[in-house]
Structure formats: C-alpha cells, structure tokens
Amino acid sequence: MTSQTALDPAALVASLPLETKVRLLTGATAFTLAPEESIGLGEVRLSDGPTGVRGLKFSGGRTVALFPNATLLASAWSEESTTEVGRLLAEEALAQQIHVVLGPTINLHRSVLGGRLFEAYSEDPLLTGRLAAAYVRGLQDLGVGACLKHLVANESETERNTMNSVVDPATLRELYLLPFEIAVDESDPWSVMAAYNDVNGVPATEHHHVVNEVLKGEWGYTGLVMSDWFATRTAAPAAAGGLDLVMPGPDGPWGDALVAAVRSGELDESVVDDHLRRLLVLAARVGALGDLRDYPDDLPAPDSAVRREQLTRLAAAGMTVLTNADDTLPLARGTRVALVGRHALETIDMGGGSATVNPPYQVSVAEGLTALLGDAVDVVDGVEVRTRPVPARPGFVVDPDTGRPGLHLTLLAADGTVLDERHDAPSTVMVGFDDDFPQAVARVRFRARVAGEGALEVGAIGVGRWQVTAGGTELAWTLATSGTGFAEEMLAPPTRTDQVHVGSDAVVDATVVLRSSTRSVTVGDADPGTDAGAAAEPLAGVGLFGLVARPAPEAEDDVITRAAAAAAQADVAVVVVGLTEEEETESVDKSTIALPGAQDALVRAVAAAARRTVVVVNAATPVLMPWLDDVDAVLWAGLPGQEGGHAVAAALLGDQEPTGRLVTTFPAADGAAPAWSVTPVDGDLEYTEGRFVGYRGHWADRAPAPAFWLGHGLGYATWEYADATLDTDGDAPAVTVTVTNTGARTSREVVQVYLEPASSDEPVRLVGWADATVDAGASARVTVTADARMWRRWDEAAGGWSRLADGGRLLVARGLGDVRATLALPTA
Missing domain, CATH: 2.60.120 (Jelly Rolls)
Structure with missing residues (x-):
C-alpha cells in the first residue's frame, strides 16, 4: 500500500465547498462512504462484524467465514488469541476489499438478560479493554480499520432507540468508559461508533461531554466517530456534539439542514472541517485516499483447510469445563455415546442481528462427534427449543x-x-x-x-x-x-x-x-x-x-422417553442444550435465563437413565442449571462458529483441551444478580447497582452467591499454587506464584489477581492475569503485573481521578470462587 504521509487532510478539506464537505459526512449507501475525485478520495467500504466480515449486503451476501462469538473467544483470556482473530478478520475483509470492520463490541455484560451480550467480551472492564486492544492491533496491523462500539452505556436492547441510560459519573468512568479508554490508549482504533441510546439525558450521537471532552479531548483520540445506523437525530446538535459521520446514506438528518446551520451561524464551519479531516485521516489509513491500496489475491477461502484449523482451535480453546466429576471428561475413544438434543443436530453457531453472516457451512455437534467416533454415536433428537418458527433448512x-x-x-x-x-x-x-x-x-x-x-x-x-x-x-x-x-x-x-x-x-x-x-x-x-x-x-x-x-413437531413426552431409552443403552449420554437467536440477538432482550422449552426435563430424564451424563451448553451467556447436581460434567461451548461441531467434539475427547475461563458470572437464579432489569421505566434505565456489577456485587454480598464466578474453568488438569510473593516497586504491584500441574496431561493455567480494596465502599476488581502451559507433574513461576488503572477512583466532587486508599489485599485465584493465595498490600 502506498504511503499517504505526503497528503495533508486539512489542506484537502480547505479545497472543498461546504456542500461537498457536508455530503461526504453522510454515507453514500448502507455500507459505503462517497468518493470525491477532486481530492483523490476513493470509496470507503464498511462491513458489520465482529463474528465475521459480512460485506456490503445485510442479507444474502457472499460466503464468508463464521468465527466463534465474542464471549467464547474472550473465554480464552488470551490477548495473543484475540490478536490472531483480528488478523484473520482483516484477511476476510481484504478478500472483499473492505476498509473498516464494525467491531469490536466492548459494552459490558451489565445484566445477563442483555440480548446482545454474545457480541461483547465480558462483564469486566479490564478484561474487555485489554482484549479489545489486542483485537484492534491484529486488525489494523494489516491496514483494516477497527470500530469500537457502542459508545456508551449500551448494555441492553429493550427500547434501545429511545431509552436513557442513567449512570453516575464514577460508574460511567470506572466501568463503562474504561474499555474504550484502554483500547484507545493501547491500540489507537481508527473509528468509534456512537450508540442509539441517551446517556444521562443526552443522545449518544450528540454527547459533547463523552465525545468531545473525554474521547477527543482528555484521551486525545485522533480517529473518526460515526453513528450507529439510523441513530443520528439532529443536524447542528449532533455535529457540535462531536459526531463526525452519519450512517447509513444517502439520506439522513444532515445534508441541507447542516449546510443551513452553518450558513445561519448556528454551527461554525470549522466544526464541519474537523469532521471531514478525521474522515480523510481514516481514508488515508485504510488506503482509500491518494494512491489506492492493492489487495492480495491469495488469501485463505472461508472453507479452506487453514480456516478450518484456525476456527476449530480458537473455538475449542475458549470452551469452559464447568464441572467434571470423577474425570468424566475427556471421553475415551471407544465410548458408546447417546448424543441427545435439538442443539446436537441443529447447533447454534452464531447470534442474531447484524452479527450474522453467510458461512460456507455450519458443522453440528452430531456431525463433529460422529466424525470422530463413527457408529459408537447414537444421535437422538431433543425437545423443541424455539417459540418462533425458523427458516426452512436447505436439504429439507x-x-x-x-x-x-x-x-x-x-x-x-x-x-x-x-x-x-x-x-x-x-x-x-x-x-x-x-x-x-x-x-x-x-x-x-x-x-x-x-x-x-x-x-x-x-x-x-x-x-x-x-x-x-x-x-x-x-x-x-x-x-x-x-x-x-x-x-x-x-x-x-x-x-x-x-x-x-x-x-x-x-x-x-x-x-x-x-x-x-x-x-x-x-x-x-x-x-x-x-x-x-x-x-x-x-x-x-x-x-x-x-x-x-x-x-411437524413431535409430542415432548415421546421425545423425552426415546432420549432416556437411548441413554440407558450407552456408556455415556451427552445432552446438548442451549439458547437460540431468539434469545441471543440484536433488538431483543431476554426475560429469563432459564433454558427454553422442556430442555431441563430432558436433561433430568436422561441423567436418571444414563450411567454417566455430560451436558454441553450451546449458549453465549449464562443459563440456569437446575439439574447441575444430577449430571457428571458440564461443558460450556458458547456459539462456536462454522466449525462448532468439530470444536465441541475435539473438546469432549480432549484432542484440544477446553481451557476457557468464564467471562461472565453465572447467577444461581433469575433475579439473583446485582443488576437484572433491562426494561426502562418512563424511558429511563437506571444503573442503580453502580460499580457493583457482576462478580463485584456478588463478592460484596449485594446479591446471592452465584452458580459460577467470573474466571471459573477447570480444564483437564488439577493445579497447586505455592510461594506467592508480592513486588510493590513499580507503578502497580506484581504477584509471582508457583503453579504445579498435578494432572496427567499438559495443560494451560490462567492465574488471576483481584484487588480487594481496604474500604468496603470500593468493589473488588480484576487487576491482571497471566497464563502458563505446563507439562504434567511440572511447575512454573508465573508473574502477574497488575494494571495501575485499577487503583484509580473517580472523584466526582473534584471532577478527576484520585488513588485508592493504601492497604487492602490481593487475591490470587483460579476464579473468585477458588482463591488460592492472599497477599496484604502495604499501608502508608
């Protein structure tokens, strides 16, 4: 790609009449920006992401690779893996001559009812921000722009276009803005997307404080801020509030109205100039200004062998072993398996809405497990899992x-x-x-x-x-x-x-x-x-x-009876349950985290009949498991992408170890979480839990103990921790601990460190993590350097950051439900 350093975007802007400037600040089509030959600006092409690069068509577009969903990728707790995902998505974008991928989504898992959580990484701001920065680096290293979304406090879908997120300043800064701050600081993303919702009474697309004062001012952000699709409501207020680009086009609220606002003196033309300058900077970065970039023609096809390996490995690595009594997993070859459940035959590999893509194929768990075990697998359909009808399946x-x-x-x-x-x-x-x-x-x-x-x-x-x-x-x-x-x-x-x-x-x-x-x-x-x-x-x-x-669907009692009979004849029953795009989708939130239909009854019946029972949960977000004590093992599989069935099979048999750690705390019951409701009242959704979201609130006894804590995951080995030491010489503490693999196979451990502040008014928080792959019987010294940003607190009265009081303690853990060492922090 030809260097664009000789170009001066400000000079190019100055050469254009106002009407042309304004025209360029609204999309030309649903997913493109208009070219302007007079300044050497080519068409800029955008595509939805982040579980695949769909291209310029919302539906029925070209065949592209379907990646594992964000929560599954994040469950690897690996910045290296997330960087790899960014690179692979960049390749998918380059194959279609796409300049900007609209991702990553870095809103937090505030309430587990959020329908769009499958697109976002975690309930924790540090984990989310660090993984997002890694993703952005991988994408932009190949010259494809990233777009952080959705700025900000956009954690639910109910009334999403009109609702007002009411968030106190400390919570906004310490939780919901923090992932954006980390990603801007560590990876300089080339674009950011403003959300649909209002934030404390001001539309996100015209939020002067968030966009101009914080993002572009305090953080020194040099990139472009675009609207979510159809989110822009006004002309001059949005332009003055920091929005640079209205999407989609060619129609929208700017155009003549924005020209008139400048002509009347309501808006200074320099504001328009800055918006267009930022757009041209983006165009230069992605090779759409001046000498246009060349595109490689030797990139892997979506159904190539290299993509199959990558997508299988990435999916399996994030899968999480929640329980595993008597080493039920991994399954031994030769085991006779009764594979049960609608999700086994129709595995859900992606969520609904703008994250959907048109993959070359989707491998079911039935296909994946049968490929490895052959006739040893007896596949039995399960109960209905949907309330809405689904499109006709090709083949049927x-x-x-x-x-x-x-x-x-x-x-x-x-x-x-x-x-x-x-x-x-x-x-x-x-x-x-x-x-x-x-x-x-x-x-x-x-x-x-x-x-x-x-x-x-x-x-x-x-x-x-x-x-x-x-x-x-x-x-x-x-x-x-x-x-x-x-x-x-x-x-x-x-x-x-x-x-x-x-x-x-x-x-x-x-x-x-x-x-x-x-x-x-x-x-x-x-x-x-x-x-x-x-x-x-x-x-x-x-x-x-x-x-x-x-x-036509069969009677539930008959389905369950047949499944139990098959389970009784097998060495082990594997029941695949989960959610569908009815629950995990853009535009709709959940009302419960219970499994839909009679899936719980199916699991209980199979567990009562089987010698051993393994449950695979095919869902991106937490579900209730009332049968947990009745089964021998539970594998959380997320939405595993086009290679989903192969990845689940590899994880069940241990061909690839599922060493994932949870990125969301699993409540033990509906409502048993610090934040629950996603339904605005008179238009307002109040974040009344403040900074005590997810594990933070559970740890402070502001909600009942969860079923599974953030960071939980067993893998296929057992671990001992010893000799934890603390180094406080740097800007933030560093913890070093010896981990010993006491299992029978090489495995990967993720050492997590949490800060429990001295004041009970301050929530516990993740401050760092590190991983190590260790042979069976061997040990490794692992150092976790804490992130200094986690010692800040937002002082609302002073309008700035201050440092937490000295003292408190660091928790060295395999998830907050399994703390292995405690280290006291010094006081002044």
Missing part, C-alpha cells in the same frame, strides 16, 4: 427447478418486473435496506420442494400480506410488527405457521406483498433540533422475509 427443502439444497427466490416490482431471481437460494432475504434495484421490491416469492411427507409445519417470516400453498392447502395471512421499536421488521420480524399434510415431493409456494409507502421512515425524518429521533414506525417496504417449512 430443495430448489424445485435444480433439485439442489435451497429454494427458488424471485423479487418483483409493483408492475411485475422481475428484479432478481435466484436458484438454490437461502430461505430468507433482506429487502429494501441495501438494495440497488431500479425499482422498489413490491413482492417476494419463494418456491421449494420438501423432503418427506406427512405432517408439515409451514409458514412465513416478515411484514406483509402472505399467500402460501402447500400440498393443495392454501393459507393467507397478514403479518405486522408489534410496534416494539425501530428495525423490528429487519431484526425480529413477525412470523406465522400452520400445520398441513403433504404427499411426497410436495412444493411450497409462498408470495408476500410488501407494505408500501411513498417514503422510508428513518431517524432523519425527525425535525432537526428535536429529539423525535429513532422512529418507532416501521420502515416501509423494508424487512427480512423468509419461508418456514419443516416436519
């Missing part, structure tokens, strides 16, 4: 014209013109958000041949008037949004199903007529200068549409 449906997996999709204009026609297509399509057709899509038609015969559940996904024909049965529905908020039609569209009886080779034919309007409702339709903002009215003619077709 085939294109009636080609006979290949997928379906025949046709997009039509109002006059009947065929705008697009695809064979072997996925069962869902996004319409209207990022289309480039000459006319608007007015109708979508799906045609698919179904495998098998008999009772069939058939239905539709998406807003509009539906007509469905299946096996001679005609159905008609009108589906509408529930009115819960902006973008519901894209991220959580309405659904409807019925049961019909079909003969062999039946064809399902479904057509939806889209809701039409003369305009699309966006935040930009709000009056500039008002807070009318992120409209709750649905977007006209925009949404996710899909076909549902699958065998």
Whole structure:
C-alpha cells in the first residue's frame, strides 16, 4: 500500500465547498462512504462484524467465514488469541476489499438478560479493554480499520432507540468508559461508533461531554466517530456534539439542514472541517485516499483447510469445563455415546442481528462427534427449543427447478418486473435496506420442494400480506410488527405457521406483498433540533422475509422417553442444550435465563437413565442449571462458529483441551444478580447497582452467591499454587506464584489477581492475569503485573481521578470462587 504521509487532510478539506464537505459526512449507501475525485478520495467500504466480515449486503451476501462469538473467544483470556482473530478478520475483509470492520463490541455484560451480550467480551472492564486492544492491533496491523462500539452505556436492547441510560459519573468512568479508554490508549482504533441510546439525558450521537471532552479531548483520540445506523437525530446538535459521520446514506438528518446551520451561524464551519479531516485521516489509513491500496489475491477461502484449523482451535480453546466429576471428561475413544438434543443436530453457531453472516457451512455437534467416533454415536433428537418458527433448512427443502439444497427466490416490482431471481437460494432475504434495484421490491416469492411427507409445519417470516400453498392447502395471512421499536421488521420480524399434510415431493409456494409507502421512515425524518429521533414506525417496504417449512413437531413426552431409552443403552449420554437467536440477538432482550422449552426435563430424564451424563451448553451467556447436581460434567461451548461441531467434539475427547475461563458470572437464579432489569421505566434505565456489577456485587454480598464466578474453568488438569510473593516497586504491584500441574496431561493455567480494596465502599476488581502451559507433574513461576488503572477512583466532587486508599489485599485465584493465595498490600 502506498504511503499517504505526503497528503495533508486539512489542506484537502480547505479545497472543498461546504456542500461537498457536508455530503461526504453522510454515507453514500448502507455500507459505503462517497468518493470525491477532486481530492483523490476513493470509496470507503464498511462491513458489520465482529463474528465475521459480512460485506456490503445485510442479507444474502457472499460466503464468508463464521468465527466463534465474542464471549467464547474472550473465554480464552488470551490477548495473543484475540490478536490472531483480528488478523484473520482483516484477511476476510481484504478478500472483499473492505476498509473498516464494525467491531469490536466492548459494552459490558451489565445484566445477563442483555440480548446482545454474545457480541461483547465480558462483564469486566479490564478484561474487555485489554482484549479489545489486542483485537484492534491484529486488525489494523494489516491496514483494516477497527470500530469500537457502542459508545456508551449500551448494555441492553429493550427500547434501545429511545431509552436513557442513567449512570453516575464514577460508574460511567470506572466501568463503562474504561474499555474504550484502554483500547484507545493501547491500540489507537481508527473509528468509534456512537450508540442509539441517551446517556444521562443526552443522545449518544450528540454527547459533547463523552465525545468531545473525554474521547477527543482528555484521551486525545485522533480517529473518526460515526453513528450507529439510523441513530443520528439532529443536524447542528449532533455535529457540535462531536459526531463526525452519519450512517447509513444517502439520506439522513444532515445534508441541507447542516449546510443551513452553518450558513445561519448556528454551527461554525470549522466544526464541519474537523469532521471531514478525521474522515480523510481514516481514508488515508485504510488506503482509500491518494494512491489506492492493492489487495492480495491469495488469501485463505472461508472453507479452506487453514480456516478450518484456525476456527476449530480458537473455538475449542475458549470452551469452559464447568464441572467434571470423577474425570468424566475427556471421553475415551471407544465410548458408546447417546448424543441427545435439538442443539446436537441443529447447533447454534452464531447470534442474531447484524452479527450474522453467510458461512460456507455450519458443522453440528452430531456431525463433529460422529466424525470422530463413527457408529459408537447414537444421535437422538431433543425437545423443541424455539417459540418462533425458523427458516426452512436447505436439504429439507430443495430448489424445485435444480433439485439442489435451497429454494427458488424471485423479487418483483409493483408492475411485475422481475428484479432478481435466484436458484438454490437461502430461505430468507433482506429487502429494501441495501438494495440497488431500479425499482422498489413490491413482492417476494419463494418456491421449494420438501423432503418427506406427512405432517408439515409451514409458514412465513416478515411484514406483509402472505399467500402460501402447500400440498393443495392454501393459507393467507397478514403479518405486522408489534410496534416494539425501530428495525423490528429487519431484526425480529413477525412470523406465522400452520400445520398441513403433504404427499411426497410436495412444493411450497409462498408470495408476500410488501407494505408500501411513498417514503422510508428513518431517524432523519425527525425535525432537526428535536429529539423525535429513532422512529418507532416501521420502515416501509423494508424487512427480512423468509419461508418456514419443516416436519411437524413431535409430542415432548415421546421425545423425552426415546432420549432416556437411548441413554440407558450407552456408556455415556451427552445432552446438548442451549439458547437460540431468539434469545441471543440484536433488538431483543431476554426475560429469563432459564433454558427454553422442556430442555431441563430432558436433561433430568436422561441423567436418571444414563450411567454417566455430560451436558454441553450451546449458549453465549449464562443459563440456569437446575439439574447441575444430577449430571457428571458440564461443558460450556458458547456459539462456536462454522466449525462448532468439530470444536465441541475435539473438546469432549480432549484432542484440544477446553481451557476457557468464564467471562461472565453465572447467577444461581433469575433475579439473583446485582443488576437484572433491562426494561426502562418512563424511558429511563437506571444503573442503580453502580460499580457493583457482576462478580463485584456478588463478592460484596449485594446479591446471592452465584452458580459460577467470573474466571471459573477447570480444564483437564488439577493445579497447586505455592510461594506467592508480592513486588510493590513499580507503578502497580506484581504477584509471582508457583503453579504445579498435578494432572496427567499438559495443560494451560490462567492465574488471576483481584484487588480487594481496604474500604468496603470500593468493589473488588480484576487487576491482571497471566497464563502458563505446563507439562504434567511440572511447575512454573508465573508473574502477574497488575494494571495501575485499577487503583484509580473517580472523584466526582473534584471532577478527576484520585488513588485508592493504601492497604487492602490481593487475591490470587483460579476464579473468585477458588482463591488460592492472599497477599496484604502495604499501608502508608
């Protein structure tokens, strides 16, 4: 890539008229920024992340690699691994000529009900910030920009476009801003995304204090601040509040309104100039200004052998052994396994919303374990795990014209013109958000041949008037949004199903007529200068549409009885349970952390029948485990990406040791956590727990003891700690301890150090960690250097940082539930 050091962004800005400057500060399309030939600015291309680089299409784009989700990657507690992930994602971006990946997500796991937690690393700000900085370094070392999101206090999805996060200054500084501060300081990310929500009554997209005073002022941030998609509500207030770029485009609240604000003197043109200068700095960094960068043509394909190895290894490394009685795990080859559960056959490898990608394949646990154990595995379906219907699965449906997996999709204009026609297509399509057709899509038609015969559940996904024909049965529905908020039609569209009886080779034919309007409702339709903002009215003619077709569900009692019978015949039963994208998704929060459906009853029945029972939890966030004492081992597997089944199998058999440590504290019951509700009251979501979030609140007895603490994870070895020593000569203490692997295999240990301050008004907090890989029977001296930032406290009265009082103690631990040594800190 040609160096851009000779370019002077400020001079380039000065050469442009105001109207051109303003035009460049709103996206050109859903995921691109406009070029400007007169200054050598090329198109800048953005893509959603961070579990894959989806590209310029929200739905139906090119095939790309699907990575393990953020909580699973973070559970390795490894900056080296996170840097590797950044590099691999950069390669995925370069293969598509993408300049900026919209990630990492570094909001905290405040409440475990948050639907989007699967995208974010942890409940702890230090762990989150350090891992984020490593990810950014890996991405940007290859010339692809990162985007920290979402600034700030954006920890839940309920009413996310209108809610106001009420956070006291100390909590805001010490917890929710801290990951952004660490990442800015240690990796200089090239962009940051402002969130949808208000923060203490001020929209995040126009928050002068957070963006101008803290981010760009106090931290000296040199990069660009963009809005979340459709989040910008105003013209001059947002521009004055520090927002540099409005997304998406080409429409939005700036344009003529921002030009008028400058002409009238409401906003100084120098503010616009600074925004554009930052945009040009970003363009120069990613090779889109001046001599445009060249792109390599020899990068690994998403389904290549090298990607398969990388994604399997990264997923398995983050998996966490929660319990393991009598060394039930790893399983020995030759073991007869009853593999039970819907998640075993339909493993959930990614969450919902903007983090979804189109992978080349997704390996189920059934496929992965059978590949290693062959006929020793008896696979048995489990109970239903969803309340919403899912799109037809390619294979169960085939294109009636080609006979290949997928379906025949046709997009039509109002006059009947065929705008697009695809064979072997996925069962869902996004319409209207990022289309480039000459006319608007007015109708979508799906045609698919179904495998098998008999009772069939058939239905539709998406807003509009539906007509469905299946096996001679005609159905008609009108589906509408529930009115819960902006973008519901894209991220959580309405659904409807019925049961019909079909003969062999039946064809399902479904057509939806889209809701039409003369305009699309966006935040930009709000009056500039008002807070009318992120409209709750649905977007006209925009949404996710899909076909549902699958065998009618079986009675739960019959399913459970069959699973228990299979378990009784095996040496060990492996039950795979978990959540789906219904619970772990953008736009929707959970109301409980209980497993959906009758999964708990399934586990209990299998455990009662089996000689030994292993439970694999296929979920990114905590779930309740009322059967915990009834089973022999529990493996938390996260959302493991396209190689998920291979990674789970490798972990179960010990081919790759699951040495993960939890990044979120698991509550023992619904409500048994320091922060719980994610539902605003009169628009406000008050962070009343303050700084005592997650493990901090449990340790201070502000919530009942958890089921599992942050940092917990057993791996496949046992460990002794000895001779812990303290060095206080540096800016922050360093702890050195001897760890001895008393297990039978080489293993990796993660030594964690927590500070318990002298004052009970100050929460316990993670201050550092380090890992070591040690052979069986061997020992290693491990040094953990604490982070000096964790000795700060925000003094609201003084409006600045002060140092914690001397004293307190350091806890050397394998997670806060397993403290191995305590070291007193000196007092003055």
